[in-house]
Amino acid sequence: MSEPLSFELSRPGAEPPRLPAPGLSAAPSADVLPKEHLRVKPADLPRLSEAEIMRHYSRLASLNYSISEQFYPLGSCTMKYNPVxxxxxxxxxxxxxxxxxxxxxxxxxxxxxxxxxxxxxxxxxxxxxxxxxxxxxxxxxxxxxxxxxxxxxxxxxxxxxxxxxxxxxxxxxxxxxxxxxxxxxxxxxxxxxxxxxxxxxxxxxxxxxxxxxxxxxxxxxxxxxxxxxxxxxxxxxxxxxxxxxxxxxxxxxxxxxxxxxxxxxxxxxxxxxxxxxxxxxxxxxxxxxxxxxxxxxxxxxxxxxxxxxxxxxxxxxxxxxxxxxxxxxxxxxxxxxxxxGGDGLTQASKDAVLSANYLRKQVDGVLEIPHHGPCMHEFVATAHNLASQGVRALDVAKGLLDRDFYAPTIYFPLVVPEAIMVEPTETESKATLDAFAEALKEIVQEAKTNPAALHQAPRNTPVGRLDEVGTARRITAYLTGQSEEPVLRWKRAGK
Amino acid sequence: MPYLVHSPQEREEMLAAIGVESMDDLLVDIPSSLRIHELKLPDGLSELDTMAEINALAGKNRVFADRLTFRGGGVYRRFIPTAVAAVTGKPEFYSAYTPYQPEASQGTLQAIFEFQTLIAELTGLDVANASLYDGATAVAEASMMARVHTGRDEVLVAGYLHPEYLEVLRAFGEGRGMKVRRGEEPTAKTAALVFQQPDFLGLLVDARGLTEKAHAAGALAIACVDPISLAILAPPGEYGADIAVGEGQQLGLAPSYGGPHVGFIACRKELVRRLPGRLIGSSFDSAGRRGFVLTLTAREQHIRREKATSNICTNHSLCALAASVYMTYMGEAGLRQVAETSFQRAHALAERLAKLPGWELAFPERQFLNEFPVIVPKPGPVLRKLARKGILGGLEVGRWFRELRGVVTFTCTEVNDPAAINQLLEVLTS
CATH class of the missing domain: 3.40.640.10 (Type I PLP-dependent aspartate aminotransferase-like (Major domain))
Structure with missing residues (x-):
């Protein structure tokens, strides 16, 4: 699933929105301001109707994971529910x-x-x-x-x-x-x-x-x-x-x-x-x-x-x-x-610690946890024992995306190799934590039986793994004048 | 308790699964001398009572009608299409994390890629980043870029830059070995010449001349611009400025007592690797599908640590999204219409204000767009009188600049309809 850029959806003939006219007698800017102050080339902005704009952004919204829909076990990021x-x-x-x-x-x-x-x-x-x-x-x-x-x-x-x-x-x-x-x-x-x-x-x-x-x-x-x-x-x-x-x-x-x-x-x-x-x-x-x-x-x-x-x-x-x-x-x-209140904030922290220790217990043995517990609100596991299968923390993270979980923080802290840092917070239920642990088990199993499949993950997301190295190379080509393709922005072809 | 999910029974089950007796067993690493018995805050409230309390606080503020607000100084009332809040209010946008997992964040990434393009188009420069905190920090970050790029340590600020931007620039500069000075004559020590167009008073400066001066001295030209003005005014790219920055509040964001708003920064492509903050680039997956990713992250703190171009790890994504919706809704024609209506109304108002007894334009020979300085006899009582009639009058700028005592800047935008302008004049003449 993909969505064109607003610039690509743009229809040059689309009517501009109806906006107030000056309604007072004054000269237009072009008659008042000296020419050197005036813009020569108009900005190339998209032209779309409100209906098209709303659909465009609704479709973009549907491409995002968010805390309102997914569990974000991101260590150090404390992704709690955001009260409406x-x-x-x-x-x-x-x-x-x-x-x-x-x-x-x-x-x-x-x-x-x-x-x-x-x-x-x-x-x-x-x-x-x-x-x-x-x-x-x-x-x-x-x-x-x-x-x-x-x-x-x-x-x-x-x-x-x-x-x-x-x-x-x-x-x-x-x-x-x-x-x-x-x-x-x-x-x-x-x-x-x-x-x-x-x-x-x-x-x-x-x-x-x-x-x-x-x-x-x-x-x-x-x-x-x-x-x-x-x-x-x-x-x-x-x-x-x-x-x-x-x-x-x-x-x-x-x-x-x-x-x-x-x-x-x-x-x-x-x-x-x-x-x-x-x-x-x-x-x-x-x-x-x-x-x-x-x-x-x-x-x-x-x-x-x-x-x-x-x-x-x-x-x-x-x-x-x-x-x-x-x-x-x-x-x-x-x-x-x-x-x-004071009582609620205290309970929130205690529940965060409880959730982390509970999930740590469920994950222990599935992945290696290098430091002894108890932990506080988060814990760090490592995927280094999957290395023999050629599976890395990144693959585990992408496997989780396929199972409708956001990924934990990976490769941080730097002191743990292949780190997977998990922070469940107090707003995730026991059932969610259990399901997450199950998903990790499944991924570790897959790492052992079919590691190639994990290297292909994620497959259920709007796009698969993106070629970040290629992007950096194309940007360098653009920045050094070897290519006209800008990469960091859209540009009208032949402009 | 609100927002918590575990039931008392589940807590017991979880403790049992962990293999401990009580919560305290999980907190054993905390020295007992550090444990506190309670958090000294009142107990929590129901949503009903919470909102009653919040509404009571909101009720202690006085909100001036948009159409009767003539005060600017960096934050402006503008028409905000309903579409903006309808988009930013989507939880898929507002409750998403920083797009570190691109496959799960294409909505945010693409929206910000569009933002980068919109800002680059508007400023007439090659590349813009994913946004910064506000206009003030954008000026400071741009100055830092210039310092690193030129290896020089002085930043020269021409004319009337927003005084709070100048303060933030000074605070940033200290400790980073950057010397900030007001003036317009760059030397061989000058890293950048910073100017605001239109300036803090609303007046147009000779952006082209200042840019040439900067370049002649081997310094960069940094233009701090009003994004809506760029529908009419020459953009920084057209007069050769190296970096454009500014405050994007006018692009669909509420005043909100000063924030959150959004800073933007755009530059020539030679400077892209010195840009602070996040950058989104387009890419492809193995199936050839286009997608967007955070790119050139080697400049950033989480990779470079103490060698990063900036310590910033937050942009103002959601505010940048609002700005994108706004600019897309308006299109080039809409932006021009808004800028033109504001221009003509402000000029009509200026002409009428200058005719009031004792009032005069502070710089009658200077051009302006939709904000202008006026010399007002006894501004304090005049502004208080307006406030009593529900009008938020102009801004006394003498508070920041001694030489401008008695000068008040007035702002007009498309929300100040002719009847509102007449109402203002009636109160002033009564």
């Missing part, structure tokens, strides 16, 4: 219709919502303040590192290194590098947890921060986190929490109590705002008191029952995004927090 009430809340005219430069008195409800969400997030992660401005997780990471950098600089301390475990998310080293830090890797021990001896050897007065996620990307709680925090703080460095795995322990324990100084959260993971096919998300950052002066401005403050935006923050790192962040996502997350 969140969508209704964000669409309320009282939120969606607000201009960002309205006067404070006219947006008291919006500011109150942001203030309340900040308080709720502070309670969940155990910090003093939270900025809601970052648009995504990686944006939050970078914002936190900038604050840590500003903190050290304010003390005349020019620290140049950031420590990142070898099992960390790829955004960690990227965010550190883009803040101007040198990235130094810390090794995992044999049990998958951070190696204290390696950490000790890497810590020095040059180190600004250690970036850590807990549970780590193997789904294991860093049991020695209090020792880690003590070691890091003893050298004057700060401890940064990558909140990708926060869903493991809401209401059970808090990063702030573990000694983390800065904490980013992904509202699109833990707090059920939808992923939107790759965004928009929201990546608030919580900080302890010593980092509060460096928060991006404006912050939302409450005084005498009145909410206001505070721009007078002389030590602030400035702005990381225009306006006040992805406000619509904040509305969704707060709606979820209200519905769940």
């Amino acid at each position: 009430a969140n969508e209704a809340a964000a669409a309320l005219p009282g939120f969606a219709g607000l201009h960002p430069y309205q006067d404070e008195e006219t947006v008291q409800g919006a500011l109150e919502l942001m203030w309340r969400l900040e308080r709720a997030l502070c309670a969940v992660v155990g910090v003093d303040r939270v900025t809601l401005q970052p648009a995504a997780g990686a944006h939050g990471e970078w914002t936190a590192l900038r604050m840590i950098q500003a903190y050290h600089h304010s003390r005349g301390d020019k620290r140049t290194e950031v420590l990142v475990p070898d099992s960390a998310h790829g955004t960690n080293p990227a965010s550190a590098a883009l803040s101007g830090f040198q990235v130094v890797e810390v090794r995992s021990g044999r049990d998958g947890r951070i190696s204290l001896s390696d950490l000790e050897s890497k810590l020095s007065p040059r180190v600004a921060a250690l970036m850590l996620t807990n549970p780590n990307t193997l789904g294991l709680f860093e049991r020695e986190i209090l020792d880690v925090a003590e070691m890091v703080h003893a050298t004057g460095a700060m401890l940064y929490y990558d909140g990708a795995n926060l869903n493991a322990f809401m209401g059970v324990c808090r990063p702030g109590d573990m000694g983390f100084d800065a904490v980013h959260m992904n509202l699109h993971k833990t707090f059920t705002t939808p992923h939107g096919g790759g965004g928009p998300g929201a990546g608030p950052v919580g900080v302890k008191a010593e980092l509060v002066p460096f928060l991006p401005h404006p912050t939302v403050e409450k005084a005498d029952g009145h909410f206001k935006l505070d721009f007078r923050r002389p030590k602030s790192i400035g702005r990381v995004r225009s306006f006040y962040g992805n406000f619509g996502m904040l509305v969704r997350a707060y709606t979820y927090v209200l519905a769940m």
Whole structure:
């Protein structure tokens, strides 16, 4: 099944939509503006009727897997059900219709919502303040590192290194590098947890921060986190929490109590705002008191029952995004927090851990699980023992697509060969988890009896495996002028 | 509890299957000193009560009618076809993950491939990416591209760039060794000359001249553009700019108190490998069927880690989808009509406002499109008076620029019908 591009469906003679005429006497732009300002060649946009457009996008929608239809066991991504009430809340005219430069008195409800969400997030992660401005997780990471950098600089301390475990998310080293830090890797021990001896050897007065996620990307709680925090703080460095795995322990324990100084959260993971096919998300950052002066401005403050935006923050790192962040996502997350409450969020995390351990038990023996349990909200298996059949983690993933499951995260974390990282979340039923384990069994069986078939998977999807290498080659040909075929966009033939 | 699925009995069965007695047995790795007894938040609410609470908060905000909103400054009221929300409201789009498994994500991938083409067409440049967070971060990312490409570390910002974009650019630059300066004379140290067309005040700048200046100094020209304006105005590709960026909110997205919106970035093909964020390319499967994939991922953080071109791993897919539906609905003729109606209404309004006693155009010799600066005697009381009558008047820009105290920018689009414009003038003359 395939769908032509809107450009290919386009009918040059199609009527444009009916739109308002100026209705006031004024000269047309072509008569007023000097010629050098005017466009010469009109943009080649498609022309379609509304009916054709709706069908086009409905057909495209049907080519997608989504959490509303499929189980997404994507490790580290916390693909939970996205409550529809969140969508209704964000669409309320009282939120969606607000201009960002309205006067404070006219947006008291919006500011109150942001203030309340900040308080709720502070309670969940155990910090003093939270900025809601970052648009995504990686944006939050970078914002936190900038604050840590500003903190050290304010003390005349020019620290140049950031420590990142070898099992960390790829955004960690990227965010550190883009803040101007040198990235130094810390090794995992044999049990998958951070190696204290390696950490000790890497810590020095040059180190600004250690970036850590807990549970780590193997789904294991860093049991020695209090020792880690003590070691890091003893050298004057700060401890940064990558909140990708926060869903493991809401209401059970808090990063702030573990000694983390800065904490980013992904509202699109833990707090059920939808992923939107790759965004928009929201990546608030919580900080302890010593980092509060460096928060991006404006912050939302409450005084005498009145909410206001505070721009007078002389030590602030400035702005990381225009306006006040992805406000619509904040509305969704707060709606979820209200519905769940402290009791619901706690149970959600416990159920996430329960689901992960249950599924781990079902999968254990089907695939090898290299680290001892219990796990927290996710676990990592490996497909390396299928290598003798020539079957790789990628083949297992594609086999799952054929069985109407989205694939787990594969080849991550890097410390496990042929990694298959599974995070079931609290919104998947036992029946779904059982069916998933069955599907994995079937695939492993197929790997042993008919590996060639798995190499052909997926066959039940709109397209089969795509030639990514060929695409890259064609792009290179285009970029170096050896080919007219653009690949990264549609172009009218012969243009 | 809402959204949870396990029944108490199933929880027991699952614990038994795992082979443990209780939930605490699964949490043994957490030191007991770290365990908390409860999360200090109120208990959860029913959907009825949740929505009552949310509605009460929404009710504490004042929403100005679209047609009576004359404030812009980067976020604009526009007619949004119903088709946009009908598409973005499909759970197959909004609840899908990043398209890392292309066979299961063709809908998102193709829609974004169309978005890349629409933006490339609109800006007149070779290639656009899958979108960025917003206009401000798009300016910052483009500047970073220029810095890496030229090996120079100064970014020059000409004229009135949106002040919040400038702030974000400065915040990005710090720590990355990028020096941001306001000015129009690039030197041998300049990586890029950044300008906004029309600028923050709505005025047209000499985009061609600035581009030539940048190139003469060996710097890149980065044009921050209003996407709807490009139906009328020369696009960056026509005057030779190297990178075009901008904010796509006007392409079918609600103001939403400033977000989520969508940044876009397009460039000449020589710069494609320096583009941040995601890129979608077309491909084929073994049966020869066309499909779309994330491509050139070797630039990205999950492969390159600390050597990535950017740390961005999120685009604003769903907002880019909204923009695609909007542009497809409008077509070139529709966009031109919207831009032209806005232009003519704004010019009619400007002419009338300039006749009010004590009011005058701040830069009468300069051209504009649909936003313009006016010198207003006592702007504070004037804007408050308008608000009392349900009108969101212009934006006081002196808040950011000292030299523009007393200057208010007014915006007109196709939603501000002639009766609304008359209503505004009546209040101002009463």
